[in-house]
Amino acid sequence: MTNYKLGLDFAKQLDDQDQLSDFRQQFHIPKDKNGKDLIYFCGNSLGLQPKITKTYIDQELQDWANLGVEGHTEGKNPWLHYHEFLTDTMANIVGAKPIEVVVMNSLTANLHFMMVSFYQPTPKRYKILIEGDAFPSDKYAVESQLRHHGYDDKDGLILWKARKGEELANYDDLETILNEHGDEIALVMIGGVNYYTGQFFDLKRITDLGHKHGCVVGFDCAHGAGNVQLNLNDSGADFAVWCTYKYLNSGPGSLSGAFVHERHANNKDLNRFTGWWSHNKKTRFRMRDEFDQLPGAEGWQLSNPPILSMAAIRASLDVIKEAGFDKLCEKSKLLTGYFEFLINQLNNKDIKIITPSDPNQRGCQLSIQVKNADKSLYDKLTNAGVITDWREPDVIRCAPIPLYNSFQDVYNMVERLKQLL
Structure with a gap:
């Protein structure tokens, strides 16, 4: 899709049409000191925690507590071939x-x-x-x-x-x-x-x-x-x-x-x-x-195998399997394309996207190069409730993740960036 539009209403429309939007509810979203969701665009460094992860790890802790070594063969998910x-x-x-x-x-x-x-x-x-x-x-x-x-x-x-x-x-x-x-x-x-x-x-x-x-x-x-x-x-x-x-x-x-x-x-x-x-x-x-x-x-x-770490991986893989990886990749292209459109609409000479514009030559990460960078813009973004990733010498890496980021996340992030610029 290339017919993106400006304005919050369009972001809400895309979210309403998004068949994967409910998966956001399956993740813990970090919050600011006032209890509001942060805009988390840092899943390219550390992905957010699925809510089922604790349950998956707790199951193995219970089997360890109740079965000891027998958990290797008698556990609900036998560790021997986990x-x-x-x-x-x-x-x-x-x-x-x-x-x-x-x-x-x-x-x-x-x-x-x-x-x-x-x-x-x-x-x-x-x-x-x-x-x-x-x-x-x-x-x-x-x-x-x-x-x-x-x-x-x-x-x-x-x-x-x-x-x-x-x-x-x-x-x-x-x-x-x-x-x-x-x-x-x-x-x-x-x-x-x-x-x-x-x-x-x-x-x-x-x-x-x-x-x-x-x-x-x-x-x-x-x-x-x-x-x-x-x-x-x-x-x-x-x-x-x-x-x-x-x-x-x-x-x-x-x-x-x-x-x-x-x-x-x-x-x-x-x-x-x-x-x-x-x-x-x-x-x-x-x-x-x-x-x-x-x-x-x-x-x-x-x-x-180290079971507790594998239990966390298994939890996340089950969420991805439920969503469907092909569908996630489709949403990723739409979400990132929308993000790119809004950044380009800023027409600001101090920033440019260095990630390929061809959706087939990128994933969901957009790397925003900042002219005369001294990390101050990144710090201001963080203070404005947008979690991104700074990489020396002059790039802010942003990754709208299709599993838990919304089109409104993208809209709100760019609005805050616009105010800071």
Whole structure:
């Protein structure tokens, strides 16, 4: 839809037509000191808590209290295979097959575990390609992998940078890099959605380019999972990782997801770190058997699942499943398009949106660049009851989340921004 209109009445009309509007009532919305709902546009950093999360965690606390160790097999949701309760819905959200997905560990830990298997440098092919403005943790992780294998972390790192005076990465430049250095690059590791600009990369295009030059390709989808249609299986990527505490609303520091493409599912020759939870489930508790690796993404697990964190993930996934992820993505495009329309109508020379205007090249995040920024506008927005996210040097990141944000949220946020400008 492109026929957006100004005025509060139009925002109310969109909310009235929104079939997902009731899902807002399923979340705890932070309030100001007067008890009024804050406008929360920070789900790209930490998603809000579903009201059912406490019930899901309480169930496991009760089983622990009443059953002790027997909760592993006798609990309402037996802990022994609790991670399996998450697999199907998570696979649907990231566009994968169940055998390709597992929830385990934390985000950067999973990135390292994937690189143990998929970054296999040789003296001639050892470099790693990442985007120029990658999330810092990704940059630190790949640099440490280079050092771990005995390579210089500056010489071994190739950056896919935006052109001078531009914010967004250009695919022609990526192709040029691979044409010139492809035979030196062992791994292409890109953030599926750039944390700063909100640019949603074409995962299949990048994967095809990388594979054409003999590179392994992986993605950090922390800002993509639960936000956009990743279609990981169709992309052909070798691996991907993501967190669950942003768009998947699982709570601060919660567990991560990992994807390993099905073509690697039964490859036992892939180097990897192992633990007893990647061992054959049927013989896992014999203890003294030789290691017998599970197929698929489960074969990268090390430890038994942390139940309380998984219970929170399960609660959120059940809400998303009820809403329907395809429907959420449809609303996201409408909501973000409306947000973009209202920002552009401000016609203010001091701010501009650096996120792609093409809805297929972004999720729900809009990154608003502030001219001569000193963070004061962000601080004023916060004081006006709008929770956003400041990223140095000059960007306010705003994410209207389709699960719990309304069109009136968007309208009211822009009205407050207009007053501050």
